[in-house]
Amino acid sequence: MWRWLPSLRLKKHKQFWLQLAAISLFGHCVGLSIILFRRKRKNLHLTVFSQPREVSVVLLPLYKHLSKQEVVKAKVVESKKPLKINKLTKPKAKPVATAKKQKVIAEQKPKVSSPAPKLKFQEQPEKSKAPAKMQPNQVVAAGPVSAKKVDPASKNEPKVLALKPEQQELKKVVADVEKEAENLVGRKDLLDLQIIREVEAAVAQKWRPPVGFGSDLACIVELEIDGQGLAKGFVIKKSAGVLLYDLSVRQALPQIIFPTSVRNQVLTVVFKP
Amino acid sequence: MIKSILYVVIFWGAPVYALEISVGAQARAPIAVGISILGESVHKVDKLVNQLKLDLEFSNQIKIDSVNLNAKLPIKEHLQNLAQKHLPLAILFNSSTDLPNQFEWRLYDLLALKMLAGKKVSYQGDLVLVAHDIATQVWQQLMGEPGVFNSVIVACQKQKNESKPIQYIYAFHPTRGTEFKKLLVGAPTINFAPRWHPSRRLLYFSQYTPKNVRLMSFDEYGKQRVVTDFSGLNLTPTISAGGQILVSLSSGGCEKLYRYDFDQEHKSSKFTALTDCRMHAIAPSFIDEERVVFCGIDAFSKIPRIVILNIKQHTATFLTGKAFCVSPSYSSAKDKIVYCKKVNGIQQLFCYDLSAQEHEQLTSSLGDKDDCSWSPCGNYIVFTEYNKKDSRIAIFSWLDRNIFYLSPKGESWCFPAWSPRYDDRLFIKC
Numbered sequence: 285m286w287r288w289l290p291s292l293r294l295k296k297h298k299q300f301w302l303q304l305a306a307i308s309l310f311g312h313c314v315g316l317s318i319i320l321f322r323r324k325r326k327n328l329h330l331t332v333f334s335q336p337r338e339v340s341v342v343l344l345p346l347y348k349h350l351s352k353q354e355v356v357k358a359k360v361v362e363s364k365k366p367l368k369i370n371k372l373t374k375p376k377a378k379p380v381a382t383a384k385k386q387k388v389i390a391e392q393k394p395k396v397s398s399p400a401p402k403l404k405f406q407e408q409p410e411k412s413k414a415p416a417k418m419q420p421n422q423v424v425a426a427g428p429v430s431a432k433k434v435d436p437a438s439k440n441e442p443k444v445l446a447l448k449p450e451q452q453e454l455k456k457v458v459a460d461v462e463k464e465a466e467n468l469v470g471r472k473d474l475l476d477l478q479i480i481r482e483v484e485a486a487v488a489q490k491w492r493p494p495v496g497f498g499s500d501l502a503c504i505v506e507l508e509i510d511g512q513g514l515a516k517g518f519v520i521k522k523s524a525g526v527l528l529y530d531l532s533v534r535q536a537l538p539q540i541i542f543p544t545s546v547r548n549q550v551l552t553v554v555f556k557p
Numbered sequence: 558m559i560k561s562i563l564y565v566v567i568f569w570g571a572p573v574y575a576l577e578i579s580v581g582a583q584a585r586a587p588i589a590v591g592i593s594i595l596g597e598s599v600h601k602v603d604k605l606v607n608q609l610k611l612d613l614e615f616s617n618q619i620k621i622d623s624v625n626l627n628a629k630l631p632i633k634e635h636l637q638n639l640a641q642k643h644l645p646l647a648i649l650f651n652s653s654t655d656l657p658n659q660f661e662w663r664l665y666d667l668l669a670l671k672m673l674a675g676k677k678v679s680y681q682g683d684l685v686l687v688a689h690d691i692a693t694q695v696w697q698q699l700m701g702e703p704g705v706f707n708s709v710i711v712a713c714q715k716q717k718n719e720s721k722p723i724q725y726i727y728a729f730h731p732t733r734g735t736e737f738k739k740l741l742v743g744a745p746t747i748n749f750a751p752r753w754h755p756s757r758r759l760l761y762f763s764q765y766t767p768k769n770v771r772l773m774s775f776d777e778y779g780k781q782r783v784v785t786d787f788s789g790l791n792l793t794p795t796i797s798a799g800g801q802i803l804v805s806l807s808s809g810g811c812e813k814l815y816r817y818d819f820d821q822e823h824k825s826s827k828f829t830a831l832t833d834c835r836m837h838a839i840a841p842s843f844i845d846e847e848r849v850v851f852c853g854i855d856a857f858s859k860i861p862r863i864v865i866l867n868i869k870q871h872t873a874t875f876l877t878g879k880a881f882c883v884s885p886s887y888s889s890a891k892d893k894i895v896y897c898k899k900v901n902g903i904q905q906l907f908c909y910d911l912s913a914q915e916h917e918q919l920t921s922s923l924g925d926k927d928d929c930s931w932s933p934c935g936n937y938i939v940f941t942e943y944n945k946k947d948s949r950i951a952i953f954s955w956l957d958r959n960i961f962y963l964s965p966k967g968e969s970w971c972f973p974a975w976s977p978r979y980d981d982r983l984f985i986k987c
Contacts, residue, residue, distance in 0.1 A: 403832060403866075404870075405872075411915050412918075413916065413917040479578070483578050484578070484580050487580045488580075488582070494588055494619070495957040496617075496618055496954075496957065525701060526700055527698060528619070535645045535668060551578065553577075556580065
């Protein structure tokens with residue numbers, strides 16, 4: 285290995301220092317490469333909505349998301365100067381529906397059997413789900429369900445009842461809030477977002493799970509994508525626990541053509557209903 | 558040497574990124590399943606296949622894509638043929654067994670080309686019942702839960718062309734509808750409001766007599782017995798998982814909820830009133846051992862509302878505001894209460910989530926909805942839809958939020974009640 289060393293015609297102690305430097309350099313290279321290899325990129329955890337949403341994105345090149353670990357590592361230096369705090373009065377939230385006072389009616393003696401207990405009446409304020417979810421029901425079948433034919437009467441779409449004024453107002457407020465919401469992202473996030481959108485579009489073309497699965501189900505699949513954008517191989521890392529759901533994923537995977545941004549890569553896709 | 562080391566360092570050290578992307582589904586489609594019958598079908602397997610198709614397609618999650626009768630290829634080749642048609646699942650029937658009333662069925666995962674389940678079946682009598690059994694086993698494999706194929710629905714039908722009003726109680730299968738109904742109670746009077754016992758094979762119902770409306774029971778041997786025969790109305794019993802019994806009784810124009818206890822010392826029945834005459838209480842349904850949901854008409858608002866009664870704390874909490882709400886029913890599978898509420902003059906199905914404490918409107922179509930009852934799995938709600946000329950039994954599916962009908966137009970059906978267990982088909986055989 286050191287045959288070339290005498291050809292330099294150096295003194296022995298210089299040869300020794302050169303050997304030491306070469307070994308040290310090699311050691312550093314190996315060490316650094318190990319560190320680089322071990323240091324994996326953080327997995328992306330982004331939720332993609334099943335319904336298309338209008339979300340405005342503002343690019344801030346120096347914006348960076350901090351993970352919990354990074355936040356913990358970072359030292360918090362407390363400034364010696366006391367902060368000026370402007371007194372802000374907390375606006376009182378108006379209750380949606382005012383709960384009525386409990387009415388306690390005097391006990392009456394029962395007529396028929398053993399004494400009835402003192403029954404207190406309470407009113408519970410009615411809290412309803414967002415009206416945006418309310419959809420007209422599709423009437424599927426007439427007569428026995430076996431027929432599965434469309435009801436002649438239901439050919440005319442069932443009349444959708446108008447929303448109450450307060451529901452309409454709430455819907456408007458929700459829409460406004462969603463419109464105003466801006467997502468601040470950095471360059472890296474924007475790139476990841478682009479990849480996710482491309483992958484989602486590719487997956488959505490081929491993956492159609494059956495109806496009726498809860499949002500808590502998830503099938504996690506690790507994919508190896510080749511240069512053609514096809515899944516070269518896949519491993520189900522975590523099954524959804526429902527065979528029919530896993531089957532829908534397994535059936536779709538060989539048909540999906542993944543975008544160029546993820547080709548020749550290992551990708552973990554979480555399939556959510 | 559150095560070169561090779563450098564190569565190793567450069568290529569081995571290059572990081573391999575692993576992206577993790579969460580993808581939501583944007584479209585839905587049922588999973589296609591193929592059915593094949595190997596060998597000559599000496600049995601009436603077509604009847605079985607038809608019923609199996611109805612059962613498996615009931616939820617709209619599975620679609621029977623192709624049915625191959627008399628497939629004669631070797632099983633392996635046949636499966637490969639099906640797999641080439643992009644079918645992920647197949648059910649194979651092999652009727653070429655030695656015994657005449659025997660066949661074998663197998664469920665195959667065609668993507669992995671492996672058998673998931675299979676059984677030899679010997680049968681006597683109706684193949685429809687065998688089909689329900691197979692559907693239950695297939696469903697258990699695919700969904701990890703029993704299907705509703707071995708449960709039944711009971712409902713009342715008003716009889717036409719009778720001089721006096723007569724209402725019989727029938728039982729029918731959820732996938733077959735009222736076309737294949739079985740008469741349970743045919744007493745020539747008004748029989749109504751059937752309620753199931755949660756653990757024993759008993760069906761309760763109320764029956765009009767000249768002096769009162771009495772509470773009756775119907776057991777698995779077809780015997781009918783009088784349960785309560787007090788003056789006035791004896792209606793809608795509810796039984797908790799722990800065995801508490803509540804019944805709605807009326808006397809003097811006031812309907813109250815009573816708890817039934819059997820006094821071991823005096824060997825006598827004891828009825829304790831839980832509500833009083835400030836509120837009419839009907840249609841109770843146990844939530845747990847402490848709470849009961851019922852329809853109450855209090856003296857102040859004078860409209861029916863949904864109320865939760867806490868038996869231990871003696872409190873009655875109104876769940877709904879001053880709107881017309883009737884027919885509550887609780888599902889332990891979903892931890893939800895379904896009820897009917899009048900919206901713009903039409904009764905619609907609503908649901909109250911006990912954990913989230915939120916109300917949700919489920920339907921918005923025409924026709925008054927009433928008499929709600931949950932399926933044992935909690936995925937379906939059976940109810941009556943009242944129209945001008947008729948009343949029909951319909952099912953609301955939580956899975957795709959659609960409504961489908963079990964009874965035809967022009968008939969008068971009411972008070973459907975879905976059996977709370979998965980094996981009641983054996984009790985009634987329909």
